[in-house]
């Protein structure tokens with residue numbers, strides 16, 4: 370057993386160090402050929418025609434809303450039960466986030482929770498594949514199409530997850546991905562947009578690079594001088610070639626990392642099955658999670674509150690985390706339009722916690738963690 374058990378450790382090896390060093394030695398460190406290769410490889414892996422690498426998932430979400438023409442006066446439905454970046458992206462374009470509740474078992478929006486908050490001003494939906502658990506893409510995509518509302522998929526956590534036998538991302542209008550170290554694969558910071566629409570991808574590439582009609586990489590690679598034009602106001606949301614070099618190595622690890630996470634998650638599920646008042650996240654009927662976050666939900670029968678569980682785990686050298694946040698409860702969203710209740714979101718964020726899961730987690734670590742949880746059940750009076 371390790372001295373302390375972290376909640377997550379990124380899997381970074383000599384190969385990543387070598388790839389980053391090669392990029393540095395090549396002299397091409399800004400967005401260049403490695404970014405282009407990373408885009409091709411990642412989009413192929415998730416079954417999308419186009420990949421547009423950016424600086425983070427937050428900037429990917431921001432650009433996706435720009436590309437869909439969302440702006441002031443519009444409403445965008447998002448789950449409150451998500452990292453705050455999902456809601457913030459809506460504010461970046463001057464639109465209003467409207468919070469939808471989530472299903473208690475998947476932590477994801479459903480057709481019913483979305484429909485409840487839909488209005489005539491709904492200009493887009495951002496649905497999250499929370500913690501790697503896919504939302505019901507078939508049902509939600511179909512409903513969004515019937516409503517005539519574009520659907521952005523926040524797949525920040527979901528590289529390697531599947532739904533209906535296909536990778537998350539395949540067949541989506543636009544998906545946004547994160548390569549932050551808390552995710553299954555990482556480039557330090559970094560993000561990607563995947564989509565099938567080649568024309569929209571051209572615009573997204575322009576928007577991430579100051580609105581230029583030809584990328585700096587293409588200009589520098591050309592033997593002839595190319596005079597660029599700035600077709601619209603863009604941003605600098607580029608990924609570097611050093612990050613992409615690391616990302617390309619990480620892509621080769623993805624399947625193995627997901628398989629290992631799924632094995633460890635299955636073992637957690639088995640060990641925790643008999644712990645009263647504790648429900649562990651699992652695959653939905655239609656798909657498979659990469660278990661980017663392995664969360665458990667406590668009910669009153671557990672007998673001990675979530676925060677005390679976190680403290681007891683910390684005292685025993687286990688670095689767990691509170692569950693996913695609820696954006697509507699944060700000070701930054703106190704002036705957001707009132708919701709008519711997000712009971713599942715509030716229950717999940719109050720009563721859930723995320724247990725350690727990473728490639729260095731041993732069976733002894735898992736036994737230690739489950740042992741603490743088992744001892745805690747019903748111990749509130751002690």
Ligand SMILES: Cc1ncc(COP(=O)(O)O)c(C=O)c1O
Nearest residue numbers: 425426427452454525547548549
């Ligand atoms: C669901 C979700 N969306 C967006 C983000 C933002 O990702 P990034 O840190 O790459 O901007 C995160 C990060 O945790 C996330 O979990």
